[in-house]
Structures are given as structure tokens and as C-alpha cells.
Amino acid sequence: ERPECPAFIRESVVETLGNGLRWGRYAAIMGPAFEEFIRQTNVTEILDLCSGSGQPAANLVEWLQERSSPFPRFILSDLFPNRATLELSQGQNPEVIAVHPHPVDATAVAQDVSHDARMMVNAFHHFDTDHARAILEDCAAKEKSIFIFEGTPRGWKGLLTLGLSIPAVPLALLLNPFLAPRGNLLKFIFTYL
16 A cells, blocks of 8 residues: 555555455455445445455445345545556446546545545555544544445454455465456566566
8 A cells, every 4th residue: 555565566466355355255244234334324325445456345236236235336446546457346337336536545535526425345454543543534524424344353364364264365366467457477477486
């Protein structure tokens, strides 16, 4: 999440997690809590902050469709948006998933970004206490509900737990250089060498 991180590394992480969570049916884990959030807030448009690949939103839409549950329209956003990857997720359900093409700062969402609630999936742990507080204060100041879901504890143990509990994540890492929409050679070199 740091601006000096090479784009292909950031893309690899985002793509790997997106595919791994999709293949591991991660939406079934967070789906019931999200369904309850939608029921309680009655929202129709959710801004997905720190979308990464956009897969959590796309997976939630599919999970809710399988259950014939109502679901909102999702707007995928990120501070460092990877449009190619986000548009792949949008393409899975373009009628209910849109991409906000410009950077969105989760600590100060611009007033012109249309939404009535926000969500953040597996991203809140990236923020220190001051930034996490700023995210919540921005929601409160703008009267926006927020759904925050963290599937694993932060740190190496959490990453190991994720890999063991959802074996699709390590598989996604190994396959990502072949599946990535761009930068495959660099991703191949840094994944395997």
C-alpha cells in the first residue's frame, strides 16, 4: 500500500488474494454478516474502499444471487486503482458493479463519490490507529454506515492461517504469473525465482 512499492508487486498481491479468495469461496464466510449489514442499513449503493482486485464485492454479489438475497450496487475503489483488474471484477456483474477510476482516500472520501454506505474487506488492518480513526470519523461525519470484515489476524501467523484455511490462496500465488492481465514476465520472475 506504499506508493514506492513497484506496481507489479502490488498487482501480484492484489491478483493473488482476489483469485485465492474467489476460488476458496470466501464470500460464504463473510456473506452472512454482510447480508445482516444490508438488512439493517437498507442501503442501495456501497462504496467498496481499498477494493484491490474487486473480488470481494464480485464474490458477495454471486453469493447473494445464489441465495436470492437482495444486494446493493457496488462501486469499486482504491487509493492505487488497478483498472484492468477492477474491470475484470466489474465484468462478472456489470449491472451491479461499477469502477470508480480515480484514487479514493478511505480517510477522506470526496463528496462527489456517490454512495450511501461503505465497506472494507481484508484491508482495515493496513491502517495505523490514527488512519483507522480517520476512516471511521469520515464515515460518521458524512453519515455513512461501514461494513468492515477482516478474515485473518494481522502478521505472518495470520498469513499462514489464511494459506492453510483457504488453500486456494497459495495456489493462486503459484498460478498468478500465468493468469495476470499484464506484467506476466516480471511476475513470473519474482514469483518463481
